[in-house]
Amino acid sequence: SQQGEEDPQALSIQEGENATMNCSYKTSINNLQWYRQNSGRGLVHLILIRSNEREKHSGRLRVTLDTSKKSSSLLITASRAADTASYFCATERNNNDMRFGAGTRLTVKP
Amino acid sequence: KAGVTQTPRYLIKTRGQQVTLSCSPISGHRSVSWYQQTPGQGLQFLFEYFSETQRNKGNFPGRFSGRQFSNSRSEMNVSTLELGDSALYLCASSLRASGESYRDEQYFGPGTRLTVT
Numbered sequence: 134s135q136q137g138e139e140d141p142q143a144l145s146i147q148e149g150e151n152a153t154m155n156c157s158y159k160t161s162i163n164n165l166q167w168y169r170q171n172s173g174r175g176l177v178h179l180i181l182i183r184s185n186e187r188e189k190h191s192g193r194l195r196v197t198l199d200t201s202k203k204s205s206s207l208l209i210t211a212s213r214a215a216d217t218a219s220y221f222c223a224t225e226r227n228n229n230d231m232r233f234g235a236g237t238r239l240t241v242k243p
Numbered sequence: 244k245a246g247v248t249q250t251p252r253y254l255i256k257t258r259g260q261q262v263t264l265s266c267s268p269i270s271g272h273r274s275v276s277w278y279q280q281t282p283g284q285g286l287q288f289l290f291e292y293f294s295e296t297q298r299n300k301g302n303f304p305g306r307f308s309g310r311q312f313s314n315s316r317s318e319m320n321v322s323t324l325e326l327g328d329s330a331l332y333l334c335a336s337s338l339r340a341s342g343e344s345y346r347d348e349q350y351f352g353p354g355t356r357l358t359v360t
Binding site: 166168174175176177178181221223230231232233234235236 | 247276278285286287288291299301333335347348349350351352353354
């Protein structure tokens with residue numbers, strides 16, 4: 134079963150716009166990670182945020198974590214066509230296993 | 244550093260057969276995790292190995308098994324294949340094991356696409 138749920142399931146924007154994806158989860162976590170996957174290939178790690186952190190940045194990526202609401206968001210600023218991919222959140226729970234959400238399919242139109 | 248490698252990349256098997264998939268982690272990484280990805284169920288955790296020991300196991304039947312060797316390379320085996328086992332099997336490695344205070348990000352291989360006919 135999946136722990137995280139991404140919202141929206143699909144997102145289509147124009148190049149240059151910002152994209153925001155959300156992730157909600159159900160149980161307490163050690164950390165939350167965001168990954169990107171290009172069409173049927175392996176996943177690429179984007180950001181890891183620990184349960185005692187509230188916000189992290191990496192280049193054009195900004196991740197927030199609200200443990201009281203059990204939710205996280207991934208913001209991609211100034212999107213590019215190359216950002217077109219599926220984005221997954223993954224939570225590492227206190228019992229050590231990792232659970233992935235269903236993903237958000239992002240399409241960035243040139 | 245070389246990335247995570249998985250072999251074979253593509254595999255076609257018949258129901259009832261068994262299959263072994265291989266994963267070589269990034270040099271120095273001791274944790275190897277396996278995931279199954281299908282359109283219907285998404286990404287599901289199979290198991291994690293660290294220092295040749297299984298640390299965690301997902302909710303999969305006993306037909307799914309794995310092992311890790313002293314050089315951290317890992318194999319997973321699926322016996323008595325079923326049509327529903329058709330999936331992309333992903334392997335990921337990381338420096339530290341899950342549950343440790345400073346969990347590292349996982350580095351994924353390209354996956355093995357298994358088709359069961």
